[in-house]
Amino acid sequence: MLADKPAWAQLADQVHDFLGHAWICAHHAHVDYRELHRHLPTWEPAGVLDTLRLAKATYKDLPSYTLDALIKHVEPDLSQAPRVGRHRATYDAYATAQLLLAMANHYETWEQLVAAAVPPGLPGAPQQEEEATLF
Numbered sequence: 001m002l003a004d005k006p007a008w009a010q011l012a013d014q015v016h017d018f019l020g021h022a023w024i025c026a027h028h029a030h031v032d033y034r035e036l037h038r039h040l041p042t043w044e045p046a047g048v049l050d051t052l053r054l055a056k057a058t059y060k061d062l063p064s065y066t067l068d069a070l071i072k073h074v075e076p077d078l079s080q081a082p083r084v085g086r087h088r089a090t091y092d093a094y095a096t097a098q099l100l101l102a103m104a105n106h107y108e109t110w111e112q113l114v115a116a117a118v119p120p121g122l123p124g125a126p127q128q129e130e131e132a133t134l135f
Helices: 008-019 030-040 052-060 069-072 089-104 110-117
Strands: 023-026 045-050
Touching: 008 030, 023 030, 023 089, 030 045, 030 052, 045 052, 045 110, 052 089, 052 110, 069 110
Parallel strands: 023 045
Antiparallel strands: none
């Protein structure tokens, strides 16, 4: 599918500029973040929202947290999703966005959402408050 497409080196700067300093969201986001960072080592998003982590915090008793299981549980509106179907990047990205919007309704503030959705160590993660000590 990519044989006649431009090489990564030809597109890297455009992708870097397009992503800018925006927040990104993915299901099992540390995988996507690691790959993006590997190919764009100077790029740093404002934050990384993980719908897998968010789903585990939002729906604590589900037997599975796969994208398919969450779509079945949440039943987001996918009527405008690209017609390419599941396991294709554009469809999965659209479904992930719809799941994020549905789960966001369970949180009163952005800070609460971020605390539930951003994996520790990734950009945007809340800073741990240090305990007060005498020294």
